[in-house]
Amino acid sequence: MNYIKAFAPATVANVACGFDIFGFAIQEPGDVVEVRRIDKPGIVIKEITGDDGRLPRAAEKNAVTVVMLHLLKHLGITDLGCEVTLHKNMPLGSGMGSSAASAVAGVVAINELLGNPLTRGELLRFAMEGERIASGSAHADNVGPSLLGGFVVIRSYTPLDIFSIPVPDDLYCTLVHPDIEINTKDARYILRNEVSLKNTIAQMGNVAGLVAGLMKADYDLISRSMVDVIIEPVRSILIPEFNEVKKAAINNGALGCSISGSGPSIFALSRGMENARKAGEAMKQTFADAGIDSTLHLSGINQGGATVLERE
Numbered sequence: 558m559n560y561i562k563a564f565a566p567a568t569v570a571n572v573a574c575g576f577d578i579f580g581f582a583i584q585e586p587g588d589v590v591e592v593r594r595i596d597k598p599g600i601v602i603k604e605i606t607g608d609d610g611r612l613p614r615a616a617e618k619n620a621v622t623v624v625m626l627h628l629l630k631h632l633g634i635t636d637l638g639c640e641v642t643l644h645k646n647m648p649l650g651s652g653m654g655s656s657a658a659s660a661v662a663g664v665v666a667i668n669e670l671l672g673n674p675l676t677r678g679e680l681l682r683f684a685m686e687g688e689r690i691a692s693g694s695a696h697a698d699n700v701g702p703s704l705l706g707g708f709v710v711i712r713s714y715t716p717l718d719i720f721s722i723p724v725p726d727d728l729y730c731t732l733v734h735p736d737i738e739i740n741t742k743d744a745r746y747i748l749r750n751e752v753s754l755k756n757t758i759a760q761m762g763n764v765a766g767l768v769a770g771l772m773k774a775d776y777d778l779i780s781r782s783m784v785d786v787i788i789e790p791v792r793s794i795l796i797p798e799f800n801e802v803k804k805a806a807i808n809n810g811a812l813g814c815s816i817s818g819s820g821p822s823i824f825a826l827s828r829g830m831e832n833a834r835k836a837g838e839a840m841k842q843t844f845a846d847a848g849i850d851s852t853l854h855l856s857g858i859n860q861g862g863a864t865v866l867e868r869e
């Protein structure tokens with residue numbers, strides 16, 4: 558194989574109560590990566606589109622290529638030469654798993670170019686290295702679902718223990734990205750290290766409730782469990798109009814609404830596409846009323862994760 562083109566979708570991490578342990582992928586948007594063999598050994602970034610020249614061009618600094626370097630090192634491959642093109646189809650610092658989509662598309666593309674020496678599950682820890690470069694933290698709740706699809710639970714980081722759970726067919730995601738930027742690194746820095754016993758108990762109840770609600774297709778239980786008493790109260794101060802946008806979603810048919818990843822995007826889950834659309838329009842209008850432009854995405858839960866689009 559000499560050429561691979563791969564796609565990896567945007568993701569919603571945390572899903573209200575599951576900081577660093579829950580995430581799911583949506584259908585669109587997503588990053589596209591092209592990898593082509595060249596004679597000279599080494600990984601080079603040939604071109605990046607859609608980033609306004611803001612992303613690092615050095616292979617060891619960009620999430621899309623860092624993952625490739627880690628994978629080649631693990632496999633002991635020193636003579637491979639590749640030119641990489643990244644099509645950046647989502648904003649940076651968006652809370653949509655932007656760095657994760659690049660990392661996942663990159664690792665899937667290089668693995669395919671090499672004839673798939675590793676399984677999807679085995680690629681996860683390499684994709685996490687892309688997150689380490691982007692935000693200083695190798696969390697898996699964006700790369701996990703972008704790579705594997707479905708609603709992903711990370712039961713443990715040491716050792717890594719990750720699995721998917723079924724979700725109701727009629728569950729839809731609304732994702733609204735206001736035109737502002739928040740770096741994951743900053744949004745993690747402001748979090749407190751200690752959590753009260755009272756909040757831990759409340760959060761554990763909601764985590765258990767959300768898993769059970771999704772697996773049993775119990776929409777009332779999903780709705781009651783989409784509550785984050787630990788992270789959202791701290792981070793929401795970084796997002797203008799957060800409380801109003803959340804209220805607009807809930808008042809217009811959403812089951813629940815919270816910050817997507819580390820923000821500023823805000824997501825809602827709804828029963829049926831029509832409710833998702835109604836909630837999304839109300840959320841977007843609330844931002845517009847405050848003079849903030851935003852972009853609306855509507856999607857079912859992406860069950861397949863990253864895909865290979867072309868091979869030569």
Ligand SMILES: Nc1ncnc2c1ncn2[C@@H]1O[C@H](COP(=O)(O)OP(=O)(O)OP(=O)(O)O)[C@@H](O)[C@H]1O
Pocket residue numbers: 611612613618619620621648649650651652653654655656657659660690691692699739740741742817818819820
């Ligand atoms: N290929 C890449 N795509 C996006 N960001 C990258 C990439 N490579 C390195 N970065 C760096 O990662 C930082 C953005 O990552 P960050 O995690 O803050 O955003 P995000 O992925 O949109 O957020 P979130 O993880 O909350 O969804 C920027 O500083 C950017 O320069």
Ligand SMILES: N[C@@H](CCO)C(=O)O
Pocket residue numbers: 570571576577578652654696698699741744745817818819
């Ligand atoms: N779980 C991570 C996701 C970042 O998208 C965080 O909230 O910092």
